Every structure is written in C-alpha cells, then in structure tokens.
Amino acid sequence: MRAYLAFTKKEILEYTRNYKLFVLIILFAILGIMSPLTAKFMPDIIGNFMPEGITIEIQEPTNLDSWMQFFKNGTQTGLIIVVILFSGMMSKEYEKGTLVNMVTKGLPRKTIILSKFTVAVVLWSLSYWLCFLITWAYTGYYFPDGKMLNLGLAVSSLYFFGIVLISVLLLGSVIFKNAYGPLLFVGGFILLLFLVGLFPDAAEWNPLQLASRNMEMLQGTTAFADLARSFLLSGVGILLPLLLSMRVLDKKAL
Template sequence: MRAYVAFTKKELTEYTRNFKLFLAIALFALLGIMNPLTAKFLPDLLANFMPEGITILIAEPTNLDSWIQFFKNGTQTGLFIIVILLSGMMAKEYEKGTLINMVTKGLPRRTILYSKFTGALLLWTVSYWLCFLITLGYTLYYFPDGTTENLALSVISLYLFGILLIAVLLLGAVLFKNAYGPLLLTGAFLMVLFLWNLFPETAEWNPLVLASRNMDMLQGTLLLEELLKPLLMTGLVIASSLFTAVRLFNKTAL
C-alpha cells in the first residue's frame, strides 16, 4: 500500500511539473464558463450578425440550453483534452527506462499501473467536476427558474465514460511504448462503439449511450433502468482493460 501511495504521489507531482494539471484545470474551467454564456448570449449574437431584412426566430434560452453546451463540449472537447494529455502516460517511462530500477528494487508492476490509473483518474475527476460546478453556478445565475430533475444521472454517466476511455488508454500505453499507440487504440475503440449502434439487438448494451444521450437523461426520456446494461458493460470493459493491462505489463520487457 505504501508503494502505491508513494507512486501515485509521484504521478501527481509529474502532472504539476509538466503543467498537465494546470492545463486541464484551465481548459475545463474555461469550458465551464463558456457553456452558460454561449447559451445565454448566442441568440443575441446571431441576431446582430444577420443581414438586414432577414429575421430568424430563436426561442428564449433556458437552462437546458446551458446543459446542451455542457454535454456537447464535454464529449467533443473535454474528453479530447483528457485523452491527449494522458496519451503519453507510459511513453516517457519506457523512453528513459525509469521503471527498471523501481521494478528491480521490488516494486510490483501492477502497483505501477494502478498508480498510473489513479493519477489519470484524479486528473479527470478534478477537471470534470470543476467544469460541472462552474457551469452549474452560472446556469443557476442566468436561468434561476429552470429545473433539472435528472442532472446527477446525466453528468455521472458522462464522467463514467471518461473513466472508460482512461482504462482503454492505459491498455494502449502498455501495448505501445509511445504516445501515438494509445491514441490510435482509443480512436479504434470509439469507432467500434459507433459501429455497435448498427446492430439494434445489442445496441442497448453500448457504453456510448453514457456520452451520447445525456440530454435524454436530463429530460427524463432515458431512465436509470434503461442504463443498467450499458453501465454494466462499461464496468466490464474497465475491469477487463485493467486486468489485461496488468497481465501484459507483467510480461513486457522494460
């Protein structure tokens, strides 16, 4: 346990030294600010930039528009940022050979991977929930009359999908000793998830639901009972990715 805590602290220190923690916090905080501001002022901006004589009817923005921006930016930008920042989580260790001394001195290889996963998970957790809290605060300020009954379900679902991608990234980091292999594996994994939807008989198990139907959850048209299968599949993929990564890492030459 001491080795796990010590190596996890080392990972977090690395994130501060290479500015990944600062970048993640700054970018996600910016997204958190932009989400409600875009929802609030975009209709006015569109109206001002329209040519004279052309009128468009835009509904009055609501709190739902703010959360639409949150989930749009969370899936298209937030997850992309995290994947890019974490793609090289093992590359420098392989390149510099820093793991050799640790392993030869008795540090279990599985401890290294669990610490890597924990550090990445903490980076994602702090960034994501900071973005959420900022969006929530500004949304309550600009749209005080709005109601969001299933907000917890929708935001937790997207958060879990982020953990899924981190687990796949870690597996890719073990398979490929560079920063590009994990990106390619994660991209291929996402492609499989998109193709999965082409088969209606198994689509209800697709983890992609957690990141693609958040507004349906928020509006109550997709309930927790309907998410049990994709949630179970997400847990299985995370567990199997970590298990496979450990098994492969135990046989990998450092």
C-alpha cells in the first residue's frame, strides 16, 4: 500500500508539473459553460447568418437543448481530450527509463498499473463532474422551468464509459512504447463497438450505448433496465484491460 500511495503521489505531481491537470480542468470548464450558452443563443446566431428575405422557424430552446449540447461536447470533444492527454501515460516512462530503477528497487509492476489507472480516473472524475456542475447551474439559470427524467442515469452512463476508455487506453499504453499506438488502439476499440452495434442481438450488450443514448434517457424512453447489460459488459471492459495490462507489463522488458 505504501508503494501504491507513493507512486500515485508521484503521478499526481507529474500531471501538475506538466500542466495537464490544469489544461484538463480548464477545457472541461469551458465545455460546461459552452453547452447552455450554445443552446440559449443558437437561434440568434442562426438568424444573424441567414440571408435577407429567408426566415426559418426555430423552436424556443429548452433545457433539453442544453443537455444535448453537454452530451455532444462530452462525446465528441471531452472524451477525445481525455484520450489524447493520457495517451502518453506509459510512453514517457519507457522513453526516460524511469520504471527500471523503481522496479529493481522493489516496486511491484501491478502497482504501476493501478496507480496510473487511479490517477487517470481521478482527473477524469474531477474534470467531468466540474463540467456537469457548471452545465447544471447555467441550465437552471437559463431554463428554470425545464423538466427532465433520469439526469443522473444519463450523466453517469457517459462518465462510466469514460472509465472504460481509460482502461483500454492504459492497455494500449502498456503494449505500445509510443504515444500514437494507444490512440490507434482506442480508435480500433471504438470501431469495434460501432461494428457490434450493427447486430441487433449484440447491441443491447454494447457499452457504446452508455455514450450514445443519453438524450433518450433524459426523455424517459430509455431506462436503467435497458442499459443493464451494457453496464455489465462495461464493467468487464474496465477490469479485463486492467488485468491484461498487469500481465503484459510483467512480461515486458522495460
């Protein structure tokens, strides 16, 4: 436990010194502000760019439009930011050879995996839930009369899917010694999930549902029971890459 805490502290200090911690928080704070503002002012923006003589009827924005922007930003921008910032979590160690001295001095290799996973999840949690709180506050301010269903389920689903990607990214980072390999590894994983979604019998198990059906959850057309199998398989998608990462690192030359 002492080795785990020491290595975890070292990881946190490293993310602080290279400013990745602050970059992550700032970018997600911006995404949290942009979601309700985009929903609020989008009709005005579209109207200003329309040619003279052409009018388009645009419905008055609601709180659902704000949350639609939140999930759009979360999946299209937020998760991409996380994957890019964490893609070098092992490549820097390989490049500098810092793990060699630590391992020869008795640091268990599984501790390296657990610490890196812990820190990545903590940073993802801080940035994601900060983004959520900002969006929630601004949405309540701009759309005070809005109502929705299953908000907790919708935001938790996307959060959980983010942890799946972190676990898969860590496995890719252990396998490949550069920062590009993990990105391609995660890209291949996402492509695989899209292909699985083409088969109706397998779609209900697809973890990708957690990041693609959030608006359905808010509208009450999708409940937890509809996603239970996706959550179950996502749990496997977190644990299995972690175990494989430990096994691969045990056999890998540092």
